[in-house]
Amino acid sequence: MSASTLTYMKTNPKLIFFTDFDGTITLEDSNDAMIDNLGYGYAKRRQGNEAVLDGTMSFRDAFRDMLDSIKTPYDECIEYLKKNMRLDPYFVEFYHWSREHNVPIVVLSSGMIPVIRALFEALLGGKTDDHLFIVANEVEGRDGKDINSEGGWQIKYHDDSHFGHDKSLEIKPYAALPDSVRPTLLYAGDGVSDLSAARETDLLFAKKGKDLVTFCEREKIPFTLFESWESILATTKDILSGKVSVKSVAQGGLEAVQQGANKN
Structure with a gap:
């Protein structure tokens, strides 16, 4: 696949x-x-x-079981989330910086697109700019019910993988580009839904104290810790400017974890 046909390469980032x-x-x-x-x-x-x-259940099955326990109508769920969710304040800064510096943001989520869009619009104060993309699951009615009725909605998975949404599939075409055009690829995550993407980018930011760190340590996948988007923004700026290399950041992250940085 050539770079010109890939969605996130349109602006040659x-x-x-x-x-x-x-x-x-x-x-x-x-x-x-x-x-x-x-x-x-x-x-x-x-x-x-x-x-x-521990590998005894697929994410797809576990997550469906969890969501199926929610009987609240979909529209009421959205209102609940709008009242209770907050963005990392430094993500807002990252969002504006990335637009100004031609850095596409690709949200790869095990959640549901309508939920994510509703939260972005509520928390960013309007529709997102066209440098932010969302790839996730959908919402559908259950057993012919209206989604806004009790027990009326369920998740509609993005693909047939045991993840429900195999995030690696979205990254791999970009990772496979020739070095002459291939951009640096970064990923940030925190939990079990990120396991499929953990190996695919040049640098992984894993949230301190969360399940993704446990997985990466066990599987010996290089990563660097983050607690907020403040450090992600600073590191991404340094990588884009050439001040630091991805390899040096990953090495520093490994050393920090070995010295106990993931412990509270």
């Missing part, structure tokens, strides 16, 4: 930033919030996440 949404761009995971407060609760959700991490 030097860097593309792929990112998770929930718990990465937002301070709290919107799906977790719904499951914990409108569904079957934190304890059962954690059991599902742990089953995914």
Whole structure:
């Protein structure tokens, strides 16, 4: 596949930033919030996440089970999230900086596009600019019901993978570009939904204290820790300007973790 046919290459960027949404761009995971407060609760959700991490359950099955526990009508779920979700304040700064510096942001989410769009519009104060893309699952009616009725909605997965949405599929065509045109590829994430993308980019930002760090340490996948988009923005600026290399950042991240940086 040539660069000219790839969506995020239209402006010939030097860097593309792929990112998770929930718990990465937002301070709290919107799906977790719904499951914990409108569904079957934190304890059962954690059991599902742990089953995914230890390989005894697919993310696809675990996540569907979690979301199916939510009987609240879809429109009421959206209103609940608008009242309770917040963006990482430094993401807003990153969002504006990336537009000015030709850095496409590609949100790869295990969540649902209508939910993500609604939250972006509410929390950014309007429709997103065209340098931000969303690739995620959809919402559909359950058993012929209206989605705004009790128990009326369910997730419609993006693909047939055991992830439900295999995030790596969106990244791989860009990773395969020849060096002469290939941009630097970065990814930020926090949890089990990011496992499919963890190996695919030049640098992975993994949120401190979260499940993605556990996975990367176990699988020996290079990453650098972040606590907020403040450090992501600073590091991305340095990479784009050539002040630091991706390799040096990854090495520094590994050393920091070995010295206990992931411990609270």
